[in-house]
Amino acid sequence: MQFSSFCFGLTVFVALSSQTMANSPMSPASVHTNPEAVNKPEFIPEYITAEQIQAFEEFEQLAQSGKEPAYLTKASHFLKHPLYPYAQAEYLKSTLSIDKKVVINQFIGQYSGAPFTNALQHKWLNYLAANTFHDAFIAAYAPGVSVKLDCQYLQIQIDNGHLVEQLDEQIYQVWLSQSSLPKRCDTVLDAWSDAGLMTSKRILERTKLAIKHNNPRLADYLAKQLDDQDRYLAKMWKLAIKSPRRVIQPGFWLDYSTEEFEILNHVSSKLVFANPERFNSWWSTVRSKFKQSGHVGLIDKKVAIALAVNGAPTALTKLNQIESELVDESVKQWRISAALRTGDWQQVLNTAKSMPEWLQVDPGVVFWRARAEFELHQSDWALLQLKEVAERRDYYGFLAAQFLGIDVSIRHEPLNVAQEQLQAYSEDDGFQRAITLFRYGRLLDARKEWNLLVEHYDDRALETMAYLAAEQGWHDRPIFTLSQVGYLNDIELRFPLAYEEVIVSAAKQTNMPPSLLFAVARRESSFVPDAFSSAGAAGLMQLKPSTASFVAKRRVSRNQLFQPERNVQLGAKYLARLMAKTDQNPVLTLAAYNAGIHKVERWLPNEPMTADAWIETVPYKETRNYIKAIYAYDLVYQARLGQRSTLLADLTKLAVEPEI
Incomplete structure (x- = not known):
């Protein structure tokens, strides 16, 4: 299950550390908190009771109401509250006035990029534009707030005497969009076109962008403005993307030009993996024709990898013929995979x-x-x-x-965080806002605030803040932050026993090792309880509502999956169900949890293989890395819990059979 979050990107590291550490191996008894970090400073002691949370929420609502006298009267009680800027932003939004120009601009400048300034900045610029306060608009303008406002800025600049040629690159970047532009942009684009800057080559680039992003209406509109040659290329792009199989039919290619090779290179991935043997047969007949117009090695590489994914006998030969400058991680992976499929250790060695x-x-x-x-x-x-x-x-x-x-060599080197660092960073305004939002359950804004800290502070500061976040029970921030700064040796922070009571309880109910449930939750969501993916999976163990409902034998909503206890219970039951379906094979179970049982059944080998070799042959990179990560994480959590599990025992001896 591919995890993504709605406010940050998730990078999962299969490697727990890039190199060996000098410390002694970690045992459960030796995992400890750095002694220098004792006597941690108390911070944010106020504002955490239910009554105080409610009081601040009511203050925010008052700010939104625009009742200025009442708000100003109450404001004095909240000036020291970490989230006071959130209320102040709501107050300024609800009482916009040119008379507050200095106050609003200073506020936006002071808190640039903060979650609470974005909506204020957008509303402020729209207010200035609507009321023709052009000088104030230019002074307050920042690019990228919205396309409409970008065009407003450009129009004012043109009206103020700037030559369109001087604004060419700015206009081009606004115009080069996969979507239709607001009407506010029309006069700017008319002036740009009249200056001869909207060339056919530029229009073709935008047409290709629209086609690639499935916007046929815009693509057709743009294509009408192209010259004959570019219009023909646009038509080829549209046909190739709509139906990739057309490209291997006779008569599709006109002159095998560089521009045509670009089309082939773009659509070939989907086509070659759908039927590698057929594509390879066609490619061998036209390869020489494209040789002068494009880097045919790019297509050769795709063909070789597709053949390897399909388990074709010719795959290893094709992979070994790939040009040396194109050999990368994927080529390495599939050369090893193809060699392992042969069952010949000499071939693997060679x-x-x-x-x-x-x-x-x-x-x-x-x-x-x-x-x-x-x-x-x-x-x-x-x-x-x-x-x-x-x-x-x-x-x-x-x-x-x-x-x-x-x-196994699990080594732990705790962060060395000094008392004065803890005190200094615990008092940072942005850090306090992030932690307070987390404590209030406003997780999206909390993560946005944290991302600002990551942008503005050095690695040492972020290590300290990660430690402080963990002390507050915010376990996902240390996981992401320590990976970002490259400190991979504090096993306690990177592999926390988050939701321990919930996970251990679910493990007992399903007879699954708790270390495995910790490992799955760590990989799936990094313990972000409200995580959800583009595929619809949600919560700690990234279950789809349909899967959860099937396991529970009753309807389970996505909101219910954001409840840690419910999510982990159902995730553990689903793992147990998959274990039964895969004949108690944990590697196949993990592959099925990630990619689905039916795909795993298609991936089974023709002859028995050891699990470590079979993993290398799994077609999906995401699933290969998933299994490897869970295997490693499980061993780490066994050490953290002081428990041994034989479920994911020696993969070099565990067999994967042709049938389950």
């Missing part, structure tokens, strides 16, 4: 050894090269390499350790 020099240090390449060497010769070199890999705190490190029958 493939690993043939990787470019820069990939020879890749942990996956090192592991599989050493593993193949060990299977073939049981050499001391292979054993030494596997022991070195086993020192890593990541998927391949853990895999190597379990293969060798030694303890």
Whole structure:
């Protein structure tokens, strides 16, 4: 289940650390808080009772009402409240006046980028434009608030005597949109066109943009303004995107030009993965014709990877023919995968050894090269390499350790946060707003405030704030923030025992290891309780309402899935159900949780494979990384909980059969 959040991007790191730490391995007893961080400062002691939260919400409502005297009377009671700027922004929005120009501009400048200023800035600029306060508008203007306001600014500049040529790039960037523009832009664009700056090549770029984003009405409107050659290209773009199979039919291509190769390169991914053998057959007949107009190696690479994903016998040969400058992580992955599919350790060894020099240090390449060497010769070199890999705190490190029958190397180095740093950053206005919003349950604005902190502070400050957030029970911020700043060694902060009571209870009810439920929640949502994905999955364990309803045998709404206890209970039951469907195979269970049981059934091997090898053959990168991450996270949480689980035991011995 691919997680995304509505206010931040989520990057999930399969690697728990990029290198070995000097500290001793972490055991449950040795996981500790940095002793320098004792006597933590008390902060935000007020404003957290239900009565105080209600009082502030009523104050905000008063600010929104526009009742100026009543608001100003009450304001004195809330001046020191961390969220006072939110109420002040509402008050200024509800009482806009040119007489408040200085106050409003200063407020927006002081809190630039904060969640509460965006709506105020938008309303303020619209007010100034509507009332023809042009000088005030120019002074207050900031690009990107809205397209309509951008065009208003450009029109005022033209009216003030600026040449359209001077504004060319600004107008072009506003105009180059996949969507239709507001009427406010018409006069600006007319002047731009009259100056000869709306060229056919530029119109073609916007036409392509509209086609790619499925806006045929705009694309057709723009195409009418193109010259003959560009109109023909626009028609080809439209046909190719609407029905990619057209591109391999006779007569589609006119002259195999650079412009036509761009079309092919854009649509070929969808086409080649739909039927790699058919596309490869067609490509072999036209490749030479495109050779002078485009980098045909780009298409060769797609064909080779698609064949590998499909398990074609010719895949490894094709992959080895890819131009060296195009070899990347995906090529490496599918070369290893294709070699493993053969079941021939010599082929695996040869493939690993043939990787470019820069990939020879890749942990996956090192592991599989050493593993193949060990299977073939049981050499001391292979054993030494596997022991070195086993020192890593990541998927391949853990895999190597379990293969060798030694303890995995989980190492913990707590953040070194001094008392004065805790005190200083706990008093930061932006930090206090973020924490208070979190405590009030206003999670979206809380995360937006946190993102501003990330933009404005250095890594050391953010480490301190991450620690403070964890102390307040805001566990997802340290996970994201420490990954962003590159500090991966505080295992307590990066793998918190969040929602412990809920998760342990669900584990007991379903006979699932609590470490696995922690690992799934950590990977799925990073413990963001209101997380939801573009696919409709919601909550800690990212369940779709349809899946949750099926498991619960009654309707479950998305809002119910935002309740941690309900979400984890259903997620644990769903995992248990998948375990039963996959014949108690945990690797297939995790793959099914991520991609669906029917896809997993299609991915099963023709011959039995060990689980570690099968994982490398999974077609979806997201699912491969998902399984690897859960495997690693589960071992970390076993250490954190002081519990052993054999569910995700040695993947080098666990079998994946052709049928389940």
